[in-house]
Structure formats: C-alpha cells, structure tokens
Amino acid sequence: MNSEATTVREAIALVLRACRAAMPFFLSIETWLMVAVAAAxxxxxxxxxxxxxxxxxxxxxxxxxxxLRSVLHAKRILGWPFV
Incomplete structure (x- = not known):
C-alpha cells in the first residue's frame, strides 16, 4: 500500500483509514483498564x-x-495484546 499522500484530500483519507483501523484497539476495555491503572x-x-x-x-x-491480568492471560481467558 502506498502511504504517500500528494494532496490534502489523500492525506485526510489516509488519516481516516488509519483511525478506522485503530478503532477496535482504542475501544477495547483492556486498553481503558490499562489507562486507569496508569492514572491510579x-x-x-x-x-x-x-x-x-x-x-x-x-x-x-x-x-x-x-x-490478575497476567493470570487471566496465562489461563487464556484474555487474549494477549499486540501479538
């Protein structure tokens, strides 16, 4: 896939595709739990x-x-992220 954008319209389309592809990650509960633990x-x-x-x-x-998260991953109740 060519990721070079030559016009503003192509750059916007590329950013929107990247956001749509990343949306499941940002909407996952595990991501927000990790953010909450970092804040805590x-x-x-x-x-x-x-x-x-x-x-x-x-x-x-x-x-x-x-x-708890490590134990749940080891028991395969949760899937390993980023794998």
Missing amino acids: TVGGFWLAFMGDLRSLLVFGGAVGYLV
Whole structure:
C-alpha cells in the first residue's frame, strides 16, 4: 500500500483509514483498564508524596490488577495484546 499522500484530500483519507483501523484497539476495555491503572499509579505516587496512607491502597489495586491480568492471560481467558 502506498502511504504517500500528494494532496490534502489523500492525506485526510489516509488519516481516516488509519483511525478506522485503530478503532477496535482504542475501544477495547483492556486498553481503558490499562489507562486507569496508569492514572491510579500516578495518583498513588502523588498521594505518597503528600504522605497519605491511601497511596498504599491505590498501589495495591494497581499491582493487583496487573497480577490478575497476567493470570487471566496465562489461563487464556484474555487474549494477549499486540501479538
């Protein structure tokens, strides 16, 4: 496939095709759970910096999700992403 766009119309069409191809990934629940874990980790670091013990709860949830996700992948309940 030729990915060079010579006009603005071709560039827009190329961007739209790429967005349509990537849409299932961005709409997957696993992607949004990973984003939520990343946000919780940042929030946990902020709480730890502020000296709040709730940071331990946030870190525990983030680590628990990562362990649970790995176990579900190993049991083939979830599919491996990016493979």
